[in-house]
Amino acid sequence: MQKFISSFQNQAIKRVLQLQEKSRARKKEQAFVVEGQREISLAIKGGYELRELYYTADLFPAENVKNLLSSVSSPVAITEISSEVYQKIAYRGSTEGVLAVVGSRELSLQKLTFKTKNPLILVAEAPEKPGNIGALLRTADAAAVDAVLIANPRTDLFNPNIIRSSVGCLFTNQIATGSTSKIIAFLKEQKIAIFGAALQASVPYHTANFTGRSAIVVGTEATGLSQQWLENTSQNIIIPMEGVIDSMNVSVAAGILIFEAKRQRR
Structure with a gap:
């Protein structure tokens, strides 16, 4: 009743x-x-x-x-x-x-399955703001990436702010969380090239080759990627800044990089 x-x-x-x-x-x-x-x-x-x-x-x-x-x-x-x-x-x-x-669901790396032999993955290291996480998930859904991996998560992904800001894209993406070391090990095991958005030893993003099995890794706006990621990337990439400031919102940067990878794959 x-x-x-x-x-x-x-x-x-x-x-x-x-x-x-x-x-x-x-x-x-x-x-x-x-x-x-x-x-x-x-x-x-x-x-x-x-x-x-x-x-x-x-x-x-x-x-x-x-x-x-x-x-x-x-x-x-x-x-x-x-x-x-x-x-x-x-x-x-x-x-x-x-x-x-x-x-809720266990968001473990072991449960990931790729529908394609040539996956494109978005990795975000230690994102903290629910609004940024929601925006990253919306971007990932728009590009239909194969998975979103959150390294060293600082925020509960089932936080109502994330669900709201992702407009439900928490449910449309394949998501896993794990420590940076476990995610790096997983990507290497799967023979997925790691492209880190970083200032050090980087090439302009549009000159990198994303046509193979690729993971695009973004860090926080405040500190960027940790040393552990920088030591394990296949290639560092940069979005050239032509204005006064030297960084942009992490979800905007992720969108630019992911859609360049999608463009190359067409």
Whole structure:
């Protein structure tokens, strides 16, 4: 039987808030919150396990719930909540009236599978800002790269800010996380050339050859790539700067490099 909740003090509502706000709660429960019809649809399409759905009929009619869950075969606990409760637990300003609790996934290198013999991979070392991570995932989706690897992650990838800023591309990309040393070992084992975006011993990015098995590695705007990456790259590449400043946003730089690789591969 479907429940209706109108109290902020309800334990289920408090739990959803914990999952929204605390990485520790997400890790303990192996679950996270996804807001919005498009993002929930992408999570379903990406094979994530939908456990619970909360909606307010004022913004998201019951018929929409039925349509949203039409392709889900496993049972989902559906709860209608008042619009006041929804406003309390919704993370985003632009409200759609629906959110879900979704089972998280182990993002391990061992689970990566490449559909092509000539993969193109984006690697980001220690990205910290959720907005940058979300933008990197959007760029990776736009270019249909084979995988996104996050080395030495500093932020929980199931953070609601990442889901929001990636507009659901967390679910459309193949993602793995690991230490820098493990990712380097993985790339070498897979015979994937490592192109590091760096100032040292670098060539202009458009002169590098990305037509083979390639990984493009970007670091943080503040410190760039760590010494460990610089010692293990096949080639360092640089985007020549023609203005006054000497760096650009990491997601913008990644977009330029990835789409140059895509251009060469055509």
